[in-house]
Amino acid sequence: MVYNFQYGILFCLFIQIQSILTFSTLFQRMLVDMMLEYQRLVPVIVAFIDRLLGCQKHHWLGERLLQTFDENLIPKVKMDYRLVSCFPIFDRIAENNTIPPSRLLELLTKFMVFLVEKHGPDTGLKSWSQGSKVLGVCRTMLMHHHSSRLFCRLSRLLAFSCLYFPDLEVRDNARIYLRMLICIPGKKLRDMLNLWEQFLGISPSPHSSSFFNIQSPRTSHDLKKLRNVSSYVHLERVIPLLVRQSWSLSLSTFGVGNNKPDYLQGITDSELMESEERDIDGSTDIQILETERVGQPQEPLRVMDSKISEILGTLRRHFSCIPDYRHMPGLKVKIFCTLRFESEPFNRVWGVDSPASGMDGVDTLPAMYATVLNFSSSAPYGSIASYHIPFLLGEPPRNGHVSGESMPLDIVPVNSGPGEQERFRAPVTIELEPREPTPGLLDVSIQTNSENGQIIRAQLHGISVGIEDMFLRAIVPPDTPVEAMPGYYSNLFTALWEACGTPSNTGRETFPLKGGKGIAAISGTRSVKLLEVPATSLIRATERYLAPFVVSVIGEPLVNIVKNSGIIRDVSWKDVASDSSPDASTSESGFDGGPLHLTYFAAGEDESESLVSTSKKTMGCFHILIFLPPRFHLLFQLEVCDISTLVQIRTDHWPCLAYIDDYLEALYLA
Template sequence: MVLVKLIRILQRLLVEMTLEFQRLVPVIVAFVDRLLLCHKHRWLGERLLQTFDQHLLPKATIDYRLASYFPIFDRIAENDTVPACGLLELLTKFIVSLVEKHGPDTGLKSWSLGSKVLGICRTLMIHHHSSRLFLGLSRLLAFTCLYFPDLEVRDNARIYLRMLICIPGKKLRHILNLGAQLPGIAPSPHTSSFFNVQSPRPSRDLKKSRNISSYIHLERVIPLLVKQSWSLSLPTLGIGGDKPGYLENIMDSEPPVDMEREVDGSSSIQIISETEKIDHPQEPLRVMDSKISEILGILRRHFSCIPDFRHMPGLKIRISCSLRFISEPFNRVWGADVPAADLDGVDALPAIYATVLTFSSSAPYGSIPSFHIPFLLGEPPTNGYSSGQKGSLDIVPVENGSEEEESFRAPVMIELEPREPMPGLVDVSIETNAENGQIISGQLQSITVGIEDMFLKAIIPADIAEDGVPGYYSEVFHALWEACCTSSNTGRETFPLKGGKGVTAINGTRSVKLLEVPAMSLIRAVERHLAPFVVSVMGEPLVNVVKDGGAIRDIIWKDGASDSALDVTTSVTDHGRSHSNSSTLMKKMTERAM
């Protein structure tokens, strides 16, 4: 009992001395280190660190002098017997104060203190389980990478945050300690840098990268209905080198001009005014009835929402893909030098880091942005891995808990800005890093872009209410249908695009396909693949069948007998009708009771 009291008195005395005399911090840290190095007295050193965590941290003042306690904070971060929540809370408050006090004369001090805080965060990630740190540390790093005034500190915080979110615990600790294990690498003199060692510069092995497409796969999430393996691109038709390599269907709207060449070779341009065009028409005047006028109004409104890709960002399509790689051939080729001792489950699987996918295409898809993947685990062997081993992951996404394969696939989104609605191929290049620092680069299998990827719903004008969208879609469809008629008077009309600089014209034909298949098979196929693009269903038998399916909603329903549009909110099933009737009955009963 006497010894316990003496230890408590000593602990309280050390805390008070540390708070009052900050110059004693190095002496106290040396004393703690000696206790931790001694096998018999290690428990006393850990107990002393716990005392600092409970009594020193809450009393510490949040100002620049807090940096003098950083050696103690480092010892607390290195010891996994001390919970990290108190230290993370104090460091978060300190970072907030640095942001608030930042000024023209505090740039170097902010960089130094911010880097030291990140050094303590790195120590925490090495010695503590990620699941215990995740909430507090992610908040600290997120605030730092968003608001800290120094760019280098923000970038390092962003890297740490991405690693904390994406990399499992053992692999995270391995990559943070990787520099100390590399031979021939001298420690960096800057202890506040991202890694405490100089980064190696491994060379690319081109021979190993030749066949990476056999075990690294980028695949479409939704396969194409129509298979193809070709790409169509048209050569440049213009003389100038700045002309695009595809057909232009858009032209600038320019006033008509009349060129008058003089005898001496000079030329002058005469702009024909609207009055002169009426007095001296170049072509016969057209008589336009109210129906054609209404169609033109609908089409002008429709095309005014479509951006002119030559002067502003155009329409974009997105293709969802997934990246995965197979562990066994990857290990045979790249042979990660990770020690296999004490590793099982996902910790024994290979991983790739900082993956960059770049895309290119000969088809007119515009500039395709690259895609970055911070971390990806290899697919385990089918016969050497069980779902029970997945428990070694420190952090498991909740939404993927029931889908084991999702842990070994990274979602990839390819964003295209097509100039023409044509199919094609997108070539894919990969550059990534193995766990042992090797750089992997090469070509993957191309991604096929089908005509079905070009299907986009019409852009809704801003003044269209939500309940008016089905009617607007139906009007646009019928206007385009009429405009594609060979006898239509809209063939010579041009329609301004969004931005007011370009105009386009309609050049198409009507097409009706007769399919010799059972009606229900066709209906189910349309419901599965074309439901978002159906604007109207006509005929009472067909309306009943499609409504009962439930896949096609919020469209114009037309009864063939009365040819009248039905309410899109009308209940479909008997259950819906009974629910509506019961709601009305309950309302009447409530009114009577009141």
């Protein structure tokens, strides 16, 4: 009876207020106090506000009331489960883009924290219901406010819900909203939230928070459309290859056994090695291990001096940091690419409706949603993970221009940057786990969704993988101080150079890998190449492409030039040119020396003067150490002279030499 009397008084007041042009401060405060005390009055007040907002003459009165509720009601509400009764008012506040959303977002964040703290065995359904209503208010804000006004506070609210809210459905929906807020600009985001109106031609509840009241997407089976997708959807490398390898070396085992040859496998289980040795020792027949060569004499007993002992210690420490990919995750090689697509052919082929003529900026461009890129290869790259791109805008027509001044104040799409073109390119990182350092080709397939609900599945042009993609820095033991890293790399280069140069240095020594099960041995190969290129060009190319792998710079002239440029840093500097060769004392005569220069004398020319004018002094040496996953190495010693450079190459994976010649020519002679 008391409530009916209060309802009657309230309706009488409302009828009189409709004829008044302004609200008194006292009456507005009275409405706030009544809602705080009697939550059952909230639907009546909401209905009255809807009538004011629906009237063109009194629309401003409804907005004024909502502003009052935002300023006076939100700070006074009590944080308990009854707060949900005020959500109809909160929905109206969220719909009004003239009211800053900061107060409401702070209140909703506190309420979500309250729901998480009070959650228990008896509150499961209540937590789901009220958490869903909070997300419904968030959706209303996304529909009526620019993303830039909401981003900071709303992203914190959604991130908290993703991590800590007890209900799985609420967490998933919050994660979807958060991804949309981060990746999709405002107009496109509002179109996505209103998809059911475009598809079904009906008007759902304006305060629904469900994602699943739209029709199922349609998969396209038009082969003509799918065949030409690669002509306007492009996946491209960020850094082009120096050498685009059109072939790769593949050696057959000629049917001898089922195991891979040693130069491919490179890793053996320590238990298997011990059992093989026991079998050989206990057999009366002569047996040859797979790693032995036919006719190779038995290795004599070696006397290990301090130098060899130091080399083996350095190598054991290094190999103990290399993971055995058979028993644990191996080393990854990353290839950075970008994905883009052209707007005009995309609209023409997939029938995306042209936007209204009054729209500007990114709203006029098509978009691809929930794109998945899948990769495969016949090369030994292991399992390649797919890459997901939530949202991507199409590139504007070449004769058109998307003006930055006309763009709405929304969050810029994926990978915004200072360059205008960066807004229409999505970064893609392809991670490979090579079983062998070899070039190859990645096959790329795409699955994406257009704005009109069509699912597109097609093949894109492949991505070439070059030998330079396999170049990694050697792993540093975790206990090595930062200031000691240059010395460690220099010592490691010297140890590997010795091990790959003379078999007697390490013999049949094996080195345990990280994980304790696998062991590896070094079987070195060496080569040499003369580059007729000026020293300045060679130094510039080395600094541009190989700076991360330089471990030592030797020789005073070369050290001065490289130090002054400032590109190569944190390496071992040696001014004494006599130290240029790590194995100068043991190298064969003439092989490890500098390049040979022949001088010709014209008739009547003084030989002594000509020698002075044409002599070319050695400036110094670069020592370059490159790690090739899963466990191999490539070493360069560049003996730099004025007009030519001698490159000595050593490696423990001889098949890679098939690609190095083309790489060096493209690097220094192109």
